Amino acid sequence: xxxxxxxxxxxxxxxxxxxxxxxxxxxxxxxxxxxxxxxxxxxxxxxxxxxxxxxxxxxxxxxxxxxxxxxxxxxxxxxxxxxxxxxxxxxxxxxxxxxxxxxxxxxxxxxxxxxxxxxxxxxxxxxxxxxxxxxxxxxxxxxxxxxxxxxxxxxxxxxxxxxxxxxxxxxxxxxxxxxxxxxxxxxxxxxxxxxxxxxxxxxxxxxxxxxxxxxxxxxxxxxxxxxxxxxxxxxxxxxxxxxxxxxxxxxxxxxxxxxxxxxxxxxxxxxxxxxxxxxxxxxxxx
Numbered sequence: 001x002x003x004x005x006x007x008x009x010x011x012x013x014x015x016x017x018x019x020x021x022x023x024x025x026x027x028x029x030x031x032x033x034x035x036x037x038x039x040x041x042x043x044x045x046x047x048x049x050x051x052x053x054x055x056x057x058x059x060x061x062x063x064x065x066x067x068x069x070x071x072x073x074x075x076x077x078x079x080x081x082x083x084x085x086x087x088x089x090x091x092x093x094x095x096x097x098x099x100x101x102x103x104x105x106x107x108x109x110x111x112x113x114x115x116x117x118x119x120x121x122x123x124x125x126x127x128x129x130x131x132x133x134x135x136x137x138x139x140x141x142x143x144x145x146x147x148x149x150x151x152x153x154x155x156x157x158x159x160x161x162x163x164x165x166x167x168x169x170x171x172x173x174x175x176x177x178x179x180x181x182x183x184x185x186x187x188x189x190x191x192x193x194x195x196x197x198x199x200x201x202x203x204x205x206x207x208x209x210x211x212x213x214x215x216x217x218x219x220x221x222x223x224x225x226x227x228x229x230x231x232x233x234x235x236x237x238x239x240x241x242x243x244x245x246x247x248x249x250x251x252x253x254x255x256x257x258x259x260x261x262x263x264x265x266x267x268x269x270x271x272x273x274x275x276x277x278x279x280x281x282x283x284x285x286x
Contacts, residue, residue, distance in 0.1 A: 035065055042074055051081040069099040073106070080113045081151070088113045104133035104141050108149065115150040120245045127163065127244070134165035141165065144275075146176060150248075156181060157255060161248070164275050167241075172197050173275035174220070174241065177251045184227065192225045192273075193251050198236065209238045222250060 038061045045054035055078040058071065065071045076091035092113065095106045111126035127149055134141035141147050146162035153159075162176040175195040183190045198221040206213035220241050222234040235250055 035061075035068060035071065038064065039071065039074065042078075046074075046078075051078050054078045055082050067098060069095055069102070072098065073102070073109070076109055080109065080116065083116070085113050085117045102140065104130055104138045107133070108141070108147060111149055112151060115152075120243075124244060131163070131165045131167075146173075146275075149175075152248075152252075159251075159255070169218075171275070175244070175247060176273075177248075179255070187228055189228050190273075191227070193234065193254060194223050194225065195242075195247050196221055196223050197241075198233075205238075212238050212240075222247070222254075224254075 039058070041057045042054050042061065045051070045057055055075070058075045058078055062071050062075045072091055072095050076088050076095060079091055080088035089110060092106055092110045095109075096103065099106070107126050107129045111123050111130060114120075114123035114126060130141065130147070130149070134143060134147065143164065143166050146164045148160050149163045150159075150161040152161065158179075158181045160178045160180055162178065164171065164173050164175070167174065173194050173196050177193045179191045179193075198219040202213070205219060209217075209219070212219065217238070217240045219239075220237040222237075224230075224232045224234050226232075234254060
């Protein structure tokens, strides 16, 4: 700040550090309060699953806060869900330029965008970036609960696809295709088809697939979970983990087996189902 002294301009003496900190904290609090007030209608529309209205509501907020990461990210998500994939990618790129704390979430948004565009090479590139970040312990990318890599919608069909990043020898579930419009409200259960590392008996696997067993290839399988009590194998992949887009195609071909039980948009709030864990082998009694 400049002050006039005897007709000349000179630099004002600095404020004490505690005063600077207090002033900065007050300004930041006021800024956040105004921004959140402006975003309140956006969150209301999102809670109603009305992303077209959310996008319309966030646009003037974005004009007022063009370099605010929170506003940019909300605008990017709403733009993606409403189908403007090129616009969403541009907004996610702006987010990357502004923020280093939520890089995993930004790349996840980009992966979902490429999935909507059916650009699988780009999708898998972003998905691998997200997986690596998740394995470093990013709190926004849960290893235990998984995270949504694709939000598939077609007519009344709505599938959320979760990826479980862990892929070591002890890992089982890799992807979970949740049929959210078949949510069983009474049981608090969402039917799914999961891609799992198949816990096939090693001896029978080696007998049926000797080459794969000799090469230590880990087989995978699609398993159906129509309710809390049932688990059924649907398809076997003896040659290792199949490409995501191949699994996705197979699951969509099976989607007719999950008729909708509730209106589209209603789903479990905070439903949690851990990855499948096979029962330990029983040790024969002497």
